[in-house]
Amino acid sequence: MFENRVFRAVIMGPPGSGKGTVSARITKTFGLKHLSSGDILRANINAQTELGLLMKSCIDQGQLVPDDVMSRLILSDLRAMDQSSWLLDGFPRTVSQAEALDGAFRVNTVINLNVPFQTIKQRLTSRWTHLPSGRVYNTDFNPPKVAGLDDVTGEPLFQRDDDTPETVTRRLKSYETQTEPVLEYYRSKGVLETFTGTETNKIWPHVEAFLHRKLHSLNQKAAL
Ligand code: G5P
Numbered sequence: 001m002f003e004n005r006v007f008r009a010v011i012m013g014p015p016g017s018g019k020g021t022v023s024a025r026i027t028k029t030f031g032l033k034h035l036s037s038g039d040i041l042r043a044n045i046n047a048q049t050e051l052g053l054l055m056k057s058c059i060d061q062g063q064l065v066p067d068d069v070m071s072r073l074i075l076s077d078l079r080a081m082d083q084s085s086w087l088l089d090g091f092p093r094t095v096s097q098a099e100a101l102d103g104a105f106r107v108n109t110v111i112n113l114n115v116p117f118q119t120i121k122q123r124l125t126s127r128w129t130h131l132p133s134g135r136v137y138n139t140d141f142n143p144p145k146v147a148g149l150d151d152v153t154g155e156p157l158f159q160r161d162d163d164t165p166e167t168v169t170r171r172l173k174s175y176e177t178q179t180e181p182v183l184e185y186y187r188s189k190g191v192l193e194t195f196t197g198t199e200t201n202k203i204w205p206h207v208e209a210f211l212h213r214k215l216h217s218l219n220q221k222a223a224l
């Protein structure tokens, strides 16, 4: 799919906008490696690592993890991926993180899921997550085949500690104050592509068509 080029993409959007859901479709269709900062943090909490124990209260309260911790964690994972094409989900979330990423890698495109806040609140209270893989379900939208169990492994699903209505409100607030400026940052660099809607199934065909076009033009440039 990528021929000679390494393709580096970021997916952004408010909490619950469908970043994880759309990322799963992108990785399946285009074969990019998916790296989700939230999944990495939750895996650390689950494994009770030093970092996980330190960051748990921050995440449960809907606050962002400090920039230096987050940037070090993600950039070291990205460096370990070397020449792979990747899709970053949940990072960068502040301008300082975006600058740190820029210092290490050139991002080809930033996909922004623009979903209204009212839609989001309903979704998150009915989300169920398979913590080891980050697979997400929703009792209305995409229920698991057997209630409470992951389709692939049969392991139990959990509700995230930060999906309570009060914490979702705090996460949306921190998105507005700390993450929206990152959209401006990427818009000014000419790499931001925004997709607006209330349903993932309607947004997805536009994202898919955009990525096909983008990859086609990158591969053509590489062939010159
Ligand atoms: P995360 O894990 O990055 P958020 O808050 O950015 O968390 P979240 O909640 O994971 O994002 P999402 O991935 O955008 O949301 O959405 P999703 O899981 O795919 O979809 C949400 C639900 O809606 C699912 O149940 C899905 O099935 C359903 N759904 C999808 N589409 C539809 C639809 O069309 N209709 C319906 N009805 N349902 C649908 O970050 C968590 C925390 O980690 C820390 C922070 O504390 C953060 O709050 N953190 C960082 N801190 C600092 N810097 C960073 N870079 C950080 N990254 C993470």
Ligand code: MG
Binding pocket: 019, 020, 036, 038
């Ligand atoms: Mg997610």
